Amino acid sequence: MSNLFDSNSYYLLSSDRYPKGVYLNDGGHNPEDIPAALFLDSKGVSSQNWQVFFQEGVYFLRNYDYGAGYQLALKTAADSKPQLLPSSGDLTQQWNITVWPDGTRKLVNMAVGVFQYLGVSNNSAADIIPVMNTAEDGSHWTFDINSSAGEVSDAMASPMSSIAKATTTAAATSTARSATTPATATESSTTAAPVVASATSKYNSLSGGVIAGIVVGAVALIAFLVAAFLVCSRKRKRARARQHTSSTIPPTVEASKYSDIPSSDGHNKKARTRTNVQGGAVEMA
Known part of the structure; x- marks a missing residue:
């Protein structure tokens, strides 16, 4: 993060x-x-x-009347009313200052995180009090250099001896209060997105390859079943045809013929014989 202010000015x-x-x-x-x-x-x-003092990526706000000995801060991360407290490098005294789309400044306390801004209270009819809140209205700040106030003292221009570090940047969250839990949730669903995307990609590849193979196999199986059905149907028709042909042919064929059989009196007599073709039996009349 680059310095947006002149730390030597008020x-x-x-x-x-x-x-x-x-x-x-x-x-x-x-x-x-x-x-x-x-x-x-x-x-x-x-x-x-x-004074807006910049060091190691964060800002410290110091007042003209109290010099480097006091800084704008919160007593604890649970506090909602900023005040001037004895200077330290604690997170409650660190501020992340960024730019709203309209060009004004947004102030976030590093101990609280991005879910609250430095704003003003509308609960007091007498005084306009600075507070930490979630409302954007009243949280747009304008910083105007007051050249008539001169420059800061050497002590105010000296760096802090030590500065507490947040586990994440103020642009994402802070380590304090309930802001930590929502920030973690935001990081988990992000990490989960590629898993979802990966699963979707895998499903799509199955649709293009394996499913096409399944369709081809199903068509081949249907064709095989149809062919088998036709073959069986033809066999059944042939069997019925043979059975019908056999049933129309009589089991015996009778042939009638006449032959001359000599009688006992020596005369030839016309005798009709019936010959059983199959059995070979002969009847004479």
Whole structure:
């Protein structure tokens, strides 16, 4: 991530919900050097000037009145109201600043993650209070350089001695609160997508190759069954034809003929004989 700001300059921070001239501040320098609650107004106090310090890919916001000793932070990841706290490299004091499509800035606390932005509360009628919320309205910030505030001190330009590291980048999620669970879920379904795509690809290859082979085999089987049926049908017809032919031929054939058989009186007598062709029996009359 590249630095979007000049860390040697002071900026005036305004929300898109209110007109220019309404800036984030703590109401003025506290005589005891203890920061007061933050809010937005148009009083024009010195504490409306902020340094945006960039180190190791994250930002730290420091106030003109309190120098490098305090930074904009959350007490815990569960806190919703940012305030000025003693400086450290803890995740609760780190900010990821990116650009909304309209060119304004989006501020995400590294301890909370991308599911909440630095915005303003609309619950207070008297004061405009900065809060962490999920609403985009009021979370578009404009950073204007205030050249009249001069440049930051050498101490504010010095790097932090140590900075806590998030397990993932703020662009994806953070290690804190319930933001961790949704982020993990988002990573699992992504990893699962190639598996689904791989399974779909495998199914498609089966459709093109194996299924075509199955269709060809099925057609061949049907052709074989039809041929077998026709052969059997022809055999049955031939068998019935032979059986019919046999049943129409009589088992015996009778032939009648006459022969001259000499009688006892010496005269030839016409005798009709019936010859059984099959049995060979002869009857005389």
